[in-house]
Amino acid sequence: AAGVIQSPRHLIKEKRETATLKCYPIPRHDTVYWYQQGPGQDPQFLISFYEKMQSDKGSIPDRFSAQQFSDYHSELNMSSLELGDSALYFCASSASDSEQYFGPGTRLTVT
Amino acid sequence: SQQGEEDPQALSIQEGENATMNCSYKTSINNLQWYRQNSGRGLVHLILIRSNEREKHSGRLRVTLDTSKKSSSLLITASRAADTASYFCATDAYGGGADGLTFGKGTHLIIQP
Numbered sequence: 001a002a003g004v005i006q007s008p009r010h011l012i013k014e015k016r017e018t019a020t021l022k023c024y025p026i027p028r029h030d031t032v033y034w035y036q037q038g039p040g041q042d043p044q045f046l047i048s049f050y051e052k053m054q055s056d057k058g059s060i061p062d063r064f065s066a067q068q069f070s071d072y073h074s075e076l077n078m079s080s081l082e083l084g085d086s087a088l089y090f091c092a093s094s095a096s097d098s099e100q101y102f103g104p105g106t107r108l109t110v111t
Numbered sequence: 112s113q114q115g116e117e118d119p120q121a122l123s124i125q126e127g128e129n130a131t132m133n134c135s136y137k138t139s140i141n142n143l144q145w146y147r148q149n150s151g152r153g154l155v156h157l158i159l160i161r162s163n164e165r166e167k168h169s170g171r172l173r174v175t176l177d178t179s180k181k182s183s184s185l186l187i188t189a190s191r192a193a194d195t196a197s198y199f200c201a202t203d204a205y206g207g208g209a210d211g212l213t214f215g216k217g218t219h220l221i222i223q224p
Binding site: 092 | 154212
């Protein structure tokens with residue numbers, strides 16, 4: 001069965017640079033979520049989109065923005081990167097108020 | 112605010128034994144989900160239990176939900192070495208919509224062969 005696809009899987013950036021993470025949801029899933037998981041931490045919800053509109057907002061920094069496109073894929077844009085942004089970034093998708101299925105994550109390292 | 116809290120934080124048992132993990136939460140929920148995560152890897156969805164359900168089974172997994180106590184438990188029976196992982200509960204707050212999940216701190220389960 002198709003799963004959530006995230007790219008890239010690993011990303012190394014320097015401080016103050018910009019990064020873009022991509023997420024391709026499971027086919028026919030209309031909702032996309034973004035989470036951040038720091039080392040040894042539980043995942044923290046950042047933002048979600050339903051039918052290309054922002055739905056819910058969590059602890060997403062103002063330096064980050066995201067959008068969902070007409071083909072339902074989503075991109076998380078991160079600017080002015082800080083060392084503390086080093087984390088695993090997960091995308092999840094769901095079909096209207098059902099289970100959220102997570103992608104393999106993007107490991108971002110900021111040096 | 113921190114929603115789910117898991118108990119215990121770490122659990123080590125012998126292969127074949129049963130493992131029980133508990134989760135407490137603070138607000139009203141639509142549903143509660145359990146996930147497994149192997150070190151540094153993705154989150155694997157295990158089971159979802161809705162607020163109007165009290166117990167659910169899936170293979171060797173049994174989940175209970177007590178909304179009056181705002182708590183849930185995950186039981187893994189006949190544990191195997193491959194069950195070694197971190198287990199998280201995650202709540203979907205009451206209110207509908209595409210709400211983000213609030214995760215607990217997780218229980219790190221080690222199955223000794």
